[in-house]
Amino acid sequence: MEPFSQQFEQRSRDRGEQRMADHTPPRFDADFRARLYDLLRWRRDVRRFKRDPLPDGTMERLIGVACLSPSVGLSEPWRFVLVENAKRRAAIRANFEVCNKEALEMQDPDRAALYARLKLAGLDDAPVQIAVFSDRGTAQGGRLGRLTMPETLDYSVVTAVHTLWLAARAEGLGLGWVSILDPARMTAILEVPETWVFIGHLCIGYPQKEDDTPALEREGWEHRHAPEGVVIRR
């Protein structure tokens, strides 16, 4: 397989050779912004996947795009673990089941029935599973910008996950972020270094359905609120 960077660079050359070469800043117009807003509006946290595999090289390309994300001090602390082994996948599924059962038991009785009906993971059908970690031990970036807030390393990884999410959606792929998991178990199951902090487990594949409304809103669990409620002035 070609290295990721070559695959990614090849794509880039195919599509913007002239501008890449002379480093002329791009101009983004109203049409592009409208499409970008469409992308944001139709990005979903997908739980129901088709089982079809992805074309070869898809994940390499998407991870290459994700690596364009911002990171504190240019530390690039994101670590992507492609989970392919069936036993490890089964162990992650078992981890989810335990945590989800505990979460169900902690719900108010009048919400428990609704909770139980929600589909909260796409672990059985999604062809791709990626566990994402933040390397808190990385020397890259010389600790710049993270002395008072070491959690900014984790935040950098979250921006990379979000970039991956948007890039996937722009190819018609869905992504579901599973967080009902025990982080320590994930580290053990995947045998990654102790300095890696678990950020999230991603299921990726073709969605059964595209939607502009969050599943939790469709199912009556919660609804989105107006933006003015989250802004204050000081």
Place this chain on the structure above:
Amino acid sequence: MEPFSQQFEQRSRDRGEQRMADHTPPRFDADFRARLYDLLRWRRDVRRFKRDPLPDGTMERLIGVACLSPSVGLSEPWRFVLVENAKRRAAIRANFEVCNKEALEMQDPDRAALYARLKLAGLDDAPVQIAVFSDRGTAQGGRLGRLTMPETLDYSVVTAVHTLWLAARAEGLGLGWVSILDPARMTAILEVPETWVFIGHLCIGYPQKEDDTPALEREGWEHRHAPEGVVIRR
């Protein structure tokens, strides 16, 4: 001033009324993806701003777009504090100076001179400053998805910051995320509820220069690494 949601919805209606109305999923083509990659490639963490003010309604629109971001359990825990008061801005600048001095002193001697030359905040020139918090105390979302990982609330806020960043860049605006700050001091300076966790302080304005290379790479502090180094298979 019009409420945020109305302003945002008006824009949406102007640009995609038909598709919005019938909820037909958009199709994203190779041209759009190439432009999206351009956006990601030319997003920068901006530290040098022009002092020009932003057009009225810009921040309301951008925050409305940011609220399209994913959030754990649909909790929407993002809280945006528009910092306008001169005394509070001065206090934040003083907070940065203290933290930055400490960070400088902790650098290796051979890196300290380079560190001192880096411009690490745009607090003096950026017309807009926004402190962003995560409301760890929110009841919204019924704690779904966050029992084992309450930090996913903060991660949700980070995706909103990243969305704001991309939406700003698509309008030719730059954003700089300042993290060399004491979170407890930020909470005190801005007099926000104790349950709010400080995520980051954002400077927004027109950049003095557009670039496809991170400032820290241009200045010789750090360089980006090839994506294949951050992927493992399990």
